[in-house]
Amino acid sequence: MKKALITGITGQDGSYLAELLLKKNYKVLGMMRRSSIFNTIRIDHLYKSYPKNFDTEYGDLMDETSIYRIINDFRPNEIYNLGAMSHVGVSFKTPKSTLTYNTLSTFNILETIKMIDKKIKFYQASSSEMFGATPPPQNEKSHFLPQSPYGISKVAAFHTTRLYRNSQNLFAANGILFNHESPRRGLNFVTRKVTSNIPKILKKEINEIAFGNIDTRRDWGFSGDYVEAIWKILQQKKPDDYVIATGENYSVKDFIKECFKIVGLDWKNFVTYNNINYLRPSEVQSLKGNATKAIKKLKWKPKVKFKSLCRMMVEADLKEQGLSLNEARKLSKNVKKN
Numbered sequence: 001m002k003k004a005l006i007t008g009i010t011g012q013d014g015s016y017l018a019e020l021l022l023k024k025n026y027k028v029l030g031m032m033r034r035s036s037i038f039n040t041i042r043i044d045h046l047y048k049s050y051p052k053n054f055d056t057e058y059g060d061l062m063d064e065t066s067i068y069r070i071i072n073d074f075r076p077n078e079i080y081n082l083g084a085m086s087h088v089g090v091s092f093k094t095p096k097s098t099l100t101y102n103t104l105s106t107f108n109i110l111e112t113i114k115m116i117d118k119k120i121k122f123y124q125a126s127s128s129e130m131f132g133a134t135p136p137p138q139n140e141k142s143h144f145l146p147q148s149p150y151g152i153s154k155v156a157a158f159h160t161t162r163l164y165r166n167s168q169n170l171f172a173a174n175g176i177l178f179n180h181e182s183p184r185r186g187l188n189f190v191t192r193k194v195t196s197n198i199p200k201i202l203k204k205e206i207n208e209i210a211f212g213n214i215d216t217r218r219d220w221g222f223s224g225d226y227v228e229a230i231w232k233i234l235q236q237k238k239p240d241d242y243v244i245a246t247g248e249n250y251s252v253k254d255f256i257k258e259c260f261k262i263v264g265l266d267w268k269n270f271v272t273y274n275n276i277n278y279l280r281p282s283e284v285q286s287l288k289g290n291a292t293k294a295i296k297k298l299k300w301k302p303k304v305k306f307k308s309l310c311r312m313m314v315e316a317d318l319k320e321q322g323l324s325l326n327e328a329r330k331l332s333k334n335v336k337k338n
């Protein structure tokens with residue numbers, strides 16, 4: 001039985017990846033940090049469904065003794081490093097801690113692997129945000145021109161992973177993942193901000209949503225599809241770096257428009273702008289990935305595209321707030337414009 005350690009287990013991707021590995025009969029240990037309230041909502045079902053094969057352990061990516069203890073005790077075959085301060089906008093407000101967490105964490109784990117067992121395979125959650133100002137389409141050969149402290153931190157962690165692969169002969173690989181979303185996406189990322197607030201508009205709890213720049217374009221896929229690629233990256237004969245993307249991009253405005261259309265509302269009546277809170281000091285204008293290498297070598301391809309993703313997320317948030325799509329469409333007839 002293979003054993004996998006996942007950092008960032010309480011996050012969106014951690015939960016989908018754990019589900020995938022458990023279905024493949026892995027034993028999975030998730031590392032999580034202590035928080036003042038329980039934040040295991042995305043993984044609670046896994047403790048119940050896989051009592052023998054799934055567990056979590058307290059640790060912190062900044063505390064290398066905790067990393068050493070967990071890896072030494074658990075002896076995983078594979079480590080998936082998904083833990084990070086992952087919000088680009090917030091990284092402008094907390095640049096030092098973002099850089100510290102997102103780069104030192106990778107060093108801490110790779111150094112530990114080097115000391116304990118060089119056969120442990122390592123996956124680093126790299127990001128399309130690293131391409132920054134480089135125009136699309138972006139692939140593995142595109143320049144990194146990061147536009148945020150988050151982007152800079154991920155470039156450093158990317159190169160750290162390559163360095164340990166080349167200099168220490170470790171199986172250390174990067175997945176350069178473009179934006180991926182799901183009903184489990186954090187509420188302060190733009191897609192989930194849209195889909196979680198639409199039911200509130202329908203129930204007249206709020207009458208508008210404020211955004212920053214809605215002309216930026218992103219290549220949005222589904223997290224459930226992307227964790228398949230993550231797993232495949234560690235199953236290759238040789239460690240390498242792969243772009244994971246759908247190859248299509250849409251503006252934030254397109255996303256808003258499509259989601260409001262699903263419930264029968266005109267987006268223009270409910271959108272306002274708050275440049276102080278949501279406009280970023282510098283922006284990544286357009287991301288569109290070329291995943292030809294992954295499609296060919298990993299034999300991976302995304303199943304969920306833009307419109308299905310919008311529908312999946314809207315329906316999930318309606319359900320979470322007690323509404324069916326039919327009920328939502330009826331309510332939309334009585335919601336007045338702003």
Ligand code: NAP
Pocket residue numbers: 007008009010011012013014031032033035039059060061062081082083084085086087101125126127128176177178179180181186
């Ligand atoms: P997420 O939902 O924000 O989850 C991040 C996880 O990291 C959470 O479990 C968080 O724990 C944990 N974490 C943060 N700092 C930590 C620390 N010091 N010690 C231990 N754990 C810590 O992010 P995601 O969307 O699942 O993304 C997973 C990874 O992929 C991240 O590294 C992200 O940067 C990267 N990535 C994401 C995307 C995307 O579009 N989703 C694209 C490219 C790359 P708490 O619950 O305690 O906060």
Ligand code: G4F
Pocket residue numbers: 086087088089126127128129177178179180188189190191193210211212213214216217218252278280283284287
């Ligand atoms: O949803 P976002 O916050 O995602 P962003 O910045 O693209 O970052 C995500 O994808 C990266 C991969 O490229 C990951 F590495 C990273 O961890 C994260 O998962 O913002 C998307 C776009 C941006 O251009 C942002 O400026 O939406 C724009 N936006 C406009 N109004 C907003 C808002 N973003 C947020 N979060 N909130 C707004 O009100």
